[in-house]
Amino acid sequence: MTDPQRAAGGVLYRPAGDGIEICLVHRPRYDDWALPKGKLDNGEHPLACAVREVAEETGARGVPQVRLPRVDYTLPDGRPKTVDYWLMRTAGEGPVQDTDEVDATAWLPLAEAAERVSYADERAVLDHLAGRPPVTAVVALVRHAHAGDRKSWVGPDALRPIDEVGQVQADRIGTVLSTLEPARLYAATPLRCKQTLEPLAQRTGGLPIVQDAAFAEPSDPADAPAKAKLAAQRLLDLRSPDVTVICSQGKVMPTLVATLKDEADPAPYKAPKGTGWLLTWSGDRLLGASRL
Numbered sequence: 001m002t003d004p005q006r007a008a009g010g011v012l013y014r015p016a017g018d019g020i021e022i023c024l025v026h027r028p029r030y031d032d033w034a035l036p037k038g039k040l041d042n043g044e045h046p047l048a049c050a051v052r053e054v055a056e057e058t059g060a061r062g063v064p065q066v067r068l069p070r071v072d073y074t075l076p077d078g079r080p081k082t083v084d085y086w087l088m089r090t091a092g093e094g095p096v097q098d099t100d101e102v103d104a105t106a107w108l109p110l111a112e113a114a115e116r117v118s119y120a121d122e123r124a125v126l127d128h129l130a131g132r133p134p135v136t137a138v139v140a141l142v143r144h145a146h147a148g149d150r151k152s153w154v155g156p157d158a159l160r161p162i163d164e165v166g167q168v169q170a171d172r173i174g175t176v177l178s179t180l181e182p183a184r185l186y187a188a189t190p191l192r193c194k195q196t197l198e199p200l201a202q203r204t205g206g207l208p209i210v211q212d213a214a215f216a217e218p219s220d221p222a223d224a225p226a227k228a229k230l231a232a233q234r235l236l237d238l239r240s241p242d243v244t245v246i247c248s249q250g251k252v253m254p255t256l257v258a259t260l261k262d263e264a265d266p267a268p269y270k271a272p273k274g275t276g277w278l279l280t281w282s283g284d285r286l287l288g289a290s291r292l
Helices: 046-058 110-116 120-127 164-180 191-203 221-238 253-260
Strands: 005-016 019-027 032-034 037-039 062-074 080-090 104-109 137-143 184-187 209-211 244-248 276-282 285-291
Touching: 005 046, 005 062, 005 104, 019 046, 019 110, 037 046, 046 062, 046 080, 046 164, 062 120, 062 164, 062 276, 062 285, 104 110, 110 120, 137 164, 137 221, 137 253, 164 191, 184 191, 191 209, 191 244, 221 244, 221 253, 253 276, 253 285
Parallel strands: 005 080, 137 244, 184 209, 184 244
Antiparallel strands: 005 019, 005 037, 019 032, 019 104, 062 080, 137 276, 276 285
16 A cells, blocks of 8 residues: 655634634645645654644744644545644744745634635534634643663663663654743653753753652552552643643553543553653643644
């Protein structure tokens, strides 16, 4: 089977009166109105691609808040294509950068944008937002980057550092999560958790990394489920209009996310090292828990 062509984009919105307006772009090559999107560069993360494409095609800086339904379709040459979308709030507007691709933009109320957009699958993405409450808090929860083999490390486990693979992962985390424009960084107490967020701290103007034992694994693995539930409450306490990024550990995170979703089975929420979850709320309602 042919690998699908990967693309990403955003539903960019701004406040307007009692509601919101959505930005559509007009592409002269196709004479259509569409959501801003584009193909991933080699090795590019879909979230980073989405933010870049939104900036190039609309001139606006979009800050991702929640993942939206993926769109899959077949290109005219028969190749499959998949597009990942995120809801993005506007954090600054400017002129269109990619004037070869886009010759006009339109800010429209959600219902009008759904009527004008040229494609049924993109209309379905906009319909998904109808009646959805506003986003009030976003938290990125990541598992620390690769840190070698625990058994081969000589010394306190809390001092085990990330390795070369982990550094690559940490750099990627910094690139991807900087698109969220976080205001606060928290890390569990092991050194490797703090090191995982250091590239992100550098990319965000030197934000301090606050080490918080609430997100660390307990010394006794049997205590991990109970500790994770306490960590979930701590995470809820940290919610605010400003984006927060938290680096935790593998024995804590699955139960933590399951607790937030009010589910008993943590297995679906396991995350490999260097990955995690984008958690989005409206008030006390969890709107989304999306894999990063």
